Amino acid sequence: MKALVSVKRVVDYNVRIQVKPDGSGVATDGVKMSMNPFDEIAMEEAVRLKEKGVVSEIVAVTVGSAKCVETLRTALAFGADRAIHVVEEGEVQPLVAAKALVAVCGKENPDLFLLGKQAIDDDANQTGQMVAALLDRPQATFASKVEIAGTKATVTREVDAGLQTIEIDLPAVITVDLRLNEPRYLKLPDIMKAKRKPVENTTLGDLGVQAAGGLKIVKTASPAARSKGVMVKTVDELIAGLKNKGLL
Amino acid sequence: MVGQHAEGKLDNGVAKVVCAAKAVGGDIEVVVFATAGAAVAGQAAAIEGVTKALHVDRAENEHPLAAVLAPQVVALAKAGGYTHVLAAGNTFGKDLLPRVAALLDVQQVSDVMAVHSTTSFDRPIYAGNAIVTVEAMAAPCVVATVRLASFQAAGTAGAAAPVEAVSTDAQLPAHTRFVSLAAQKSERPDLQSATRVVSGGRALGSAEKFKEVMEPLADKLGAAIGASRAAVDSGYCASDMQVGQTGKIIAPELYVACGISGAIQHLAGIKDARTIVAINKDPDAPIFEVADFGLVGDLFQLVPEFAQKA
Ligand SMILES: Cc1cc2nc3c(=O)[nH]c(=O)nc-3n(C[C@H](O)[C@H](O)[C@H](O)COP(=O)(O)OP(=O)(O)OC[C@H]3O[C@@H](n4cnc5c(N)ncnc54)[C@H](O)[C@@H]3O)c2cc1C
Numbered sequence: 001m002k003a004l005v006s007v008k009r010v011v012d013y014n015v016r017i018q019v020k021p022d023g024s025g026v027a028t029d030g031v032k033m034s035m036n037p038f039d040e041i042a043m044e045e046a047v048r049l050k051e052k053g054v055v056s057e058i059v060a061v062t063v064g065s066a067k068c069v070e071t072l073r074t075a076l077a078f079g080a081d082r083a084i085h086v087v088e089e090g091e092v093q094p095l096v097a098a099k100a101l102v103a104v105c106g107k108e109n110p111d112l113f114l115l116g117k118q119a120i121d122d123d124a125n126q127t128g129q130m131v132a133a134l135l136d137r138p139q140a141t142f143a144s145k146v147e148i149a150g151t152k153a154t155v156t157r158e159v160d161a162g163l164q165t166i167e168i169d170l171p172a173v174i175t176v177d178l179r180l181n182e183p184r185y186l187k188l189p190d191i192m193k194a195k196r197k198p199v200e201n202t203t204l205g206d207l208g209v210q211a212a213g214g215l216k217i218v219k220t221a222s223p224a225a226r227s228k229g230v231m232v233k234t235v236d237e238l239i240a241g242l243k244n245k246g247l248l
Numbered sequence: 249m250v251g252q253h254a255e256g257k258l259d260n261g262v263a264k265v266v267c268a269a270k271a272v273g274g275d276i277e278v279v280v281f282a283t284a285g286a287a288v289a290g291q292a293a294a295i296e297g298v299t300k301a302l303h304v305d306r307a308e309n310e311h312p313l314a315a316v317l318a319p320q321v322v323a324l325a326k327a328g329g330y331t332h333v334l335a336a337g338n339t340f341g342k343d344l345l346p347r348v349a350a351l352l353d354v355q356q357v358s359d360v361m362a363v364h365s366t367t368s369f370d371r372p373i374y375a376g377n378a379i380v381t382v383e384a385m386a387a388p389c390v391v392a393t394v395r396l397a398s399f400q401a402a403g404t405a406g407a408a409a410p411v412e413a414v415s416t417d418a419q420l421p422a423h424t425r426f427v428s429l430a431a432q433k434s435e436r437p438d439l440q441s442a443t444r445v446v447s448g449g450r451a452l453g454s455a456e457k458f459k460e461v462m463e464p465l466a467d468k469l470g471a472a473i474g475a476s477r478a479a480v481d482s483g484y485c486a487s488d489m490q491v492g493q494t495g496k497i498i499a500p501e502l503y504v505a506c507g508i509s510g511a512i513q514h515l516a517g518i519k520d521a522r523t524i525v526a527i528n529k530d531p532d533a534p535i536f537e538v539a540d541f542g543l544v545g546d547l548f549q550l551v552p553e554f555a556q557k558a
Pocket residue numbers: 013037038120448449450451475476477478479490491492493494495496506507508509510511512513514517527528529530533545546547548
């Protein structure tokens with residue numbers, strides 16, 4: 001069974017981002033970048049399935065600038081066998097990313113396509129669902145448990161009401177949530193080995209995908225700041241303060 | 249608008265999406281997909297601002313599965329000439345609407361928090377630490393999910409709108425099958441729409457302590473119980489109680505954070521809370537930067553005292 005995992009390079013989740021004063025976006029120059037944390041979980045899941053003998057080959061893919069090759073190297077260090085880089089220097093919105101990934105699926109024919117449920121930069125939470133739609137295949141979003149048996153997968157999903165379990169036929173798209181697994185720490189030998197693994201370059205044009213269209217970003221602003229609160233010394237003071245606001 | 253429902257009851261979020269739809273303007277039609285949806289469509293028809301409620305009754309619509317619902321939404325959207333297709337930005341809408349958008353070849357707008365015009369919206373990025381204003385293309389239509397914490401619920405209509413059964417010729421896939429739903433039954437208010445929420449973090453230390461400390465306070469305040477990711481990951485409580493960037497985004501009148509440090513991912517879920525109370529033993533915890541009332545000390549003493557005196 002072949003697994004395809006898509007990964008995205010984003011501002012590290014520990015960074016406190018700054019909105020540029022001219023409203024043109026979020027400052028990323030000199031900021032620490034990492035693999036989207038949800039994509040690490042997707043990679044980890046693929047590697048565990050390979051260790052269990054369910055998956056035989058893992059291909060990592062990204063759509064983005066030349067620098068995203070770093071993220072592919074991380075995926076290869078996790079245990080991907082090879083990687084595909086759809087090089088695009090401009091902004092890539094989810095529908096365009098999905099079309100590129102669908103084109104890659106057309107060449108690779110994966111049985112399982114794993115993605116993070118959202119990227120922590122644009123927080124869109126769309127790409128996996130769009131890929132599944134365009135492939136006309138099942139989607140299991142927000143997965144916290146995945147079991148593969150033959151040509152079927154049973155997936156438990158974290159939904160607002162609790163945990164929903166669905167059964168899907170493969171090939172299928174699964175987007176992963178935080179509690180699916182805990183990604184491993186990468187070891188130096190694996191990072192070294194990743195440098196020698198193959199990365200194939202392609203472009204949106206090669207894949208027949210148009211970059212145009214989508215949403216126009218008019219401006220980026222900081223959210224409204226909350227007004228400064230007070231520190232209270234005792235529970236009595238807290239209760240008095242809440243009563244004063246009509247909350248108790 | 250796609251209306252979510254379960255066990256014969258329309259979801260509370262629908263009235264908030266109606267509020268966002270009213271800001272867009274024009275006629276507002278809510279559609280519910282069910283096995284027999286007339287009654288639940290009737291609930292949608294009673295929301296102020298709704299001009300018509302539709303129900304599509306099919307055996308396949310027994311459970312909400314995006315792969316099954318999406319072709320039906322697309323068929324309706326195409327046939328009805330709708331300018332906008334909206335749903336709540338909860339796990340239902342987030343699962344379904346991107347699938348619809350892709351089939352319509354539209355870039356979706358996720359988590360609309362303000363409506364400027366029929367095509368211009370604000371939405372949060374980076375866990376709400378930046379807000380972008382986007383301009384969507386009007387054709388073929390705008391597809392958007394609505395951030396529930398940003399909108400008030402529309403009220404009840406004086407006279408209910410008409411309810412109509414509709415059908416589509418959409419081909420539905422059999423490749424996705426519902427197995428089960430494990431839902432926590434609780435007498436407490438629903439976390440997503442509660443006016444008061446008390447949340448516990450990693451500091452609670454165990455599932456037993458979480459219950460023992462948080463429940464009396466929740467009972468006293470009539471509050472829903474939430475949690476940080478660390479508390480959920482540690483198994484102190486159910487996953488549907490997680491508040492934050494990747495959990496529930498809530499806007500209660502009162503939020504009480506107990507033993508929660510205030511990581512940006514957690515704060516993303518409570519930015520719209522009216523009043524935030526933080527109880528934490530570390531005076532430098534980032535939660536105090538957003539708290540309206542901060543109390544430094546041991547939660548195992550302070551929370552029971554708060555529950556007793558409140
Ligand atoms: C991609 C991603 C998504 C995430 N999404 C979310 C999300 O949706 N929601 C979320 O909550 N987190 C999320 N996180 C995790 C987040 O970064 C934090 O790790 C998490 O919120 C920490 O939980 P916590 O505050 O309970 O634990 P900690 O950060 O460990 O804080 C515990 C706090 O308890 C205090 N404390 C300890 N003992 C006591 C005591 N006896 N009395 C009083 N105070 C005490 C400590 O001072 C400390 O401040 C996400 C992380 C990532 C990477």
